[in-house]
Each structure stands twice: as C-alpha cells, then as structure tokens.
Amino acid sequence: MPIADLVTRDLRVLWHPCTQMRDHETLPPVPIDRGDGAWLVAADGRRYLDAISSWWVNLFGHGRAEIADAIREQLARLEHVMLAGFTHEPAVALAEALVRITPDGLSRVFYTDNGASAVEVALKMSFHYWRNVGEPERTRFVCLEGSYHGETLGALGVTDVALYREVYDPLIARPLLAPSPAPEPGEDPLAAAARAADALERLLAAHAGTIAAVIVEPLVQCAAGMRIHDRAFLARLRAACDRHRVHLIADEIATGFGRTGTLFACEQAAIRPDFMCLSKGLTGGFLPLAAVLTTEDVYAAFYADWATRRAFLHSHSYTGNPLACAAARATIELCERTPLGAEVARIGGWLESAFAPLASHPHVANLRRLGAIVAFDLVADRATGTPFPWQERRGLAVHRAAMASGVLLRPIGQVVYAMPPYVVTGDEIALIAAAARRGVEAATRVSCRPPAGSEPTRPADADPSGLEV
Ligand SMILES: Cc1ncc(COP(=O)(O)O)c(C=O)c1O
16 A cells, blocks of 8 residues: 555545644654554654654553463453443453552452543542532542643543643533642742642632542643652642542553553552542553542442442443453553563663753753653743743644654653653663754754744733643
8 A cells, every 4th residue: 555545545534633634734644554662663664763652552662462462362252242241351350450559448440441531430430429428519629730631521620731621611610720739940849749738738628528539640740741740749638638538539541550660650659549540551552441440438339229329320332341451461461570660760760861961952941850751841041941932833843853863752832751662772762862852953943933824823922731743
C-alpha cells in the first residue's frame, strides 16, 4: 500500500483525537507500520524514538514479546464475555495481583476501559457511598488547579485545563478548586506543599459536610505541564481528608507503574487513598483497560438487598475484557521481574545528565525531573519566565524539529518533556536530549507567526495550556 494513499484515505474518513484536523494540510499524520522496543517504525522505513511512550502508555517497549504472547494465548481461549453474571481467570487473577501490589487496604477492583471512565467510576462510587451511608448532602468534589482527569463530561467536572473544559462549561459540574501544590518559580517545594495543604484545609472546613471526595494526581500533574509537587502535600492531604471524613481519590493513571520512581506515587508519601484509578501503563500500552481499586468499607456500603437500591449499577460492554486483563497480568509480571525502582532511577539519572546542558539555554526555564519524567518550559524571556504568545505554537515547532531528528516529542503547550519507555538506553536518551535542543533552537530561532486563517479566538494573554500539538 503506497504511503501517500494511506494518508489520503485517512484524511477522507478519520477524525483524529486532540487535533485541529486542518493542521494535517501541512503536517499529515505519520503512517506507522510497526513498533520495535522504544522505536516506532514508519511505513517509509523512518524510525522515531517514542520519547513520550505514546501518550504515556508504553512501559516495556512496543511489541514486547511477553505481553504479545499473553494476549495471543488468551485469544486462543476466550476473546470476551460480559462480566455481569460471568467471570474468567484473567479478570480474577489480575484483580488479585492489583490488590497485592497497591497500598494495603485497597481490596476491591472495578474494571473500566480507559482513564476518564475510571475517574467517573471513582466519582460516582464516592457520591453514591455517601448516599448509601445516609449523608446525601455530600455531593461536591475538590480538585486541584491545573488538574486533568480525562475528557468525558464527568471527568471534565474535576479537570481544570481551560483548553478542554471551556467550550463545554455549561454542560459540566463545577468543582471546588484548591491551589496546586506545585511550586511557583523560585518557590521552595516544601513551602508550596504547605501553602497548598493549608488552603485545602480551609476549603474542606468551609464546605464541611458537603464534600464527597478530593481527587489528586499524586506527585505530578502531568497534563498541566509536568508540574511536580512535594510528597509532603500528599501526607497532609490524606490527614485532612481523614479529619473531614472526605474520600481521597488518587488518579495514578499517568503516575502508576513506576513513572515517578516507585510502583505507585502514593507509596512515596506512604498513603492509602480510598480510591485508586489505574489505566495507561496497566496493559503495558497494548490494550485499553482501567481499574478502580477501593476499600472494603466502600464496598460494604453497596452490599445489601436488591430492594434497597444500593447497588453500583455502572457498566461498560467490554468491562474486564479477557485479552486486556491478560496483557495487564503480563505487564505486572514484568514490573515484578524487573528491579523497577533501580531501572527508573537509572533512566532518571540519564535524563538528568542528558538534559542538564539545556538548563542554561536562553529560552529554557524550570528544568525538572521526577523518576523517569523530565520537563522544561520554553520561554520567551528566561529572566521573567514569560512564555511566548500561545498562538505562535512554538511547541508545535519543537515537535516538528524533533520528528525531523527521528524523535517523537509532543510538547504540552510550551512545556517540553520526555517520558520514555523503560527499555530506553543511555544513548537513546542522549538522542532525545539532542532532539529537544534542536527543537528549542528551531522553535526560537524564527519569529513564529500563527498560520493564516487561525486567528486567535481568545485574548492573547490567556494561555490555554494543554496537549495542543
Ligand atoms: C492523570 C490522568 N487521568 C486521566 C486521564 C485520562 O485517561 P484516558 O485518556 O485513558 O481517558 C489521563 C490521560 O492523560 C491522565 O493523565
């Protein structure tokens, strides 16, 4: 199949996610033929180093044999059966494994298909729990400034990224917003954690008895631009939730499975949330699957005679799909077989030294790292930290230049980051850093004008940060 044909056919019928389709007039989608470890191989033979793990899902490389084999083996037995009224080995074994590897006290597993739907399940379960235990006035949710928990209407109700939320605002529930614990430029991380925790305490007190849950992305607000906060915030958050009898929902969809240096970010603060949402890396990047883990206390509040109408009547057709569960079991086996902490520390060290020289670049600010995640801000003026006007799409210029160097980087607005699969080598990380530098240089060398016909519809000073390229 000629490559040009595939792109033409694609543009005739497909509508791509998170994309202004008109961009494809100048930047057509790249036809990928196969994956090979940390690399994506295009139909024309070009290779792209997947420095962002394909939207943070891939853990152990594309085409990883152990996961592919587990899916193949399962496929020969059973592709799918509804999980209401039926069960199967992959769903049970995966749930057992998840209970074993997550913080003690998370003992019940509910499956969904993707991150946003897992978040919705946690929100619905929390809300419904309070009704079931006789506190129906607890109906509100608290999320953090810059929070991102997915893009379905329910998940947008606890998401604070204007780019995704604004248009749909009339349709979306209004959360209570607490300040982000990520430090402002120059602020001490511990001071920022304390500031945010104090504000959260005040918010919980001011709305006492009306809040169902606080939802948090532990340690890193990824979609907000890899905003890292101190673990001290999480410990204070857990204590505040306990004091105010409010659920804590840990959205580990992006941070789970080692990215921050421990299997789950919550471990670094030794906290156990009331709900933990997992997806993305759960299947090693092979198949869509998500899980919500919760406590026996929550489960018990729903366990009653049918006529009490306490049951959690939420379902998706593909809940607990056997192929996805088999992929997840194989992924967890890989996590357990690999000295994951040491691997991530090694990758983190490589990222840190490869990216360090960029810190002095006149258009780079706030170089930061946690675990196997590294990020920096592209700035117009380093001294003041002023970003470029968002309409200029400098992040897109970084993406283009990096792709031309054979590296897939996809900045979040003007935040350039890497979150590679764990099979990446030190030499490959050097390639990623070199591509990032080339990207920064290409993006800041020229005056970037917004493409003709894309007149801004927002005020120039409002930066709708998000996955905009
Ligand atoms: C923290 C977090 N929660 C939820 C989601 C939504 O997951 P999905 O894209 O699978 O709906 C994401 C996706 O990036 C995420 O980073």
